[in-house]
Amino acid sequence: MAVLGIDLGGTKLSLGVFKETGEIIFKQTAAIENRGGREVANLIDEQIRKILRTHENIQSIGIAVPGIYHEKTGTVWAPNIPGWSDYPLLRQMEKVGDIPVTIDSDRACYILGEAWMGNAKNCNHAIYLAVGTGIGAGILVDGKVLRGAHDIAGAIGWMALQQPFERKYIDVGNFEFHAAGEGIARVAKELLSKQEDYKGVLAQKDPGSITSHDVFAACDQRDELAIEVLQVCIRFWGMAVANLISLFNPEKIILGGGVFGPAVKFIPAIKDEADKWAQPISKKQVSIEPSALGTDAGLYGAALLALQRIKPQ
């Protein structure tokens, strides 16, 4: 028996065939290129059919989508896929084979993946804080993904962590504005424009082109401005982790996404910041760790969706 896990990203589609033990026996990716709307679903359909032909023992399919999955309607909101504001993905995928299909958001799949085969193994209360271009959280409560009343729980990028409110937070939220990948670059640019006598590494760059990776690289070279930018981020990450600890009393908080990555080395500093703020008993009961599965967390989570569907736990 095997299951098929599918992770639909913004630029590529990953597919993995898993044994029920969690072992990957086949994996491939396909570029999404300029596809939108139905073309993306057709690409998934086509890739599934190919794999089903060569792996006849697949009994269930799980799909992670980059946005929100509405469980009641089977539709997907994915801001980076043109035409997917309420796309009926479930209906279309159920026609592919005579096999059950289960869909959930990427952040839900990240924490499911880590709880199944990563650093949150065997945890029933665990949170995956995904910091990439944006910020979101996959939250496991009693072994089940926290969905909320309308499937959009875990929108932690909107967390309020610094007073007073400023108009610049309107589009992405206070936490994401300061501490997501784009936020890191944005804060660096803001500081650069204010510090005219700064002559460090980042001054060599065209300010418009600075990315979070430039800031991390400059920090490695002990650049003052980069260090200042990342100290602000560490404070935000630490406060967000603290708030998750106080509210959820989890066993594990996993830091993942593209930024963790290079920010993994700051986890001790993030713990120190979280330690200041969090509920004093809860903070001793939680372990804060990097993702074990990296870019495959969503794929593992999608495979677990598939597996749970046919073997309820």
Add this chain to the structure above:
Amino acid sequence: MAVLGIDLGGTKLSLGVFKETGEIIFKQTAAIENRGGREVANLIDEQIRKILRTHENIQSIGIAVPGIYHEKTGTVWAPNIPGWSDYPLLRQMEKVGDIPVTIDSDRACYILGEAWMGNAKNCNHAIYLAVGTGIGAGILVDGKVLRGAHDIAGAIGWMALQQPFERKYIDVGNFEFHAAGEGIARVAKELLSKQEDYKGVLAQKDPGSITSHDVFAACDQRDELAIEVLQVCIRFWGMAVANLISLFNPEKIILGGGVFGPAVKFIPAIKDEADKWAQPISKKQVSIEPSALGTDAGLYGAALLALQRIKPQ
């Protein structure tokens, strides 16, 4: 058939006999006075026996405790009851009659009460933000109380909402420091000591004796300093509400506890503040309301614990 709900507070014990429809058919209270340790449990025992003699149809008992209930061990941590750092309440209560006993924290019972017979009726995703001397939250996820890995989820008084960290937050947390009943009085005193030329209502008081009620009363008289103190609170309350909306995507947030009460009139201002920060779709899906049950929320919740035990829903 009837159930017995018991709300153990810091100063008194409330007991109510409920029909399964939620109607209270008998209610009484007993003062705790200077009791501690086993004497408090003996008082509960004695009161239960009395009520069982006159209400023979009671089939289940629920108890709300002012602190943390550890489900696995049946023990209670209640900071305001001397000797209750890990008190084996369940074992003792199960001996009272041949009737099942269910215990949970007061904040869990508040939201259960509101979901059963109050302003969160029929909600599966609802939060009770209890602002009294301290601050806590009872959180309902899929109709079940969020407990966390070790029963201390909902410790929202520790929420980090204002940078940077200051040592004064160590004992109670950033949110509670500023916006609980004691916090309101504390912030007023801080401001008073700094504003030497202030001649308003609060200047007539002995600064050491100022309570949150004095601040609310002064605010009603349009006292500048009191208004300033409460504007800070409204910002903290609004940010906390916003963070609950973004993380949990709930149907309802109920504002209760001793402070709501007098702060109920600020709910529109709190909504306005929350509106600035919260996830933009989630904030349209939530309703923010005062408690319908007031000081009886815990009693109703305890009765529902009792009822759910014998009629699983």
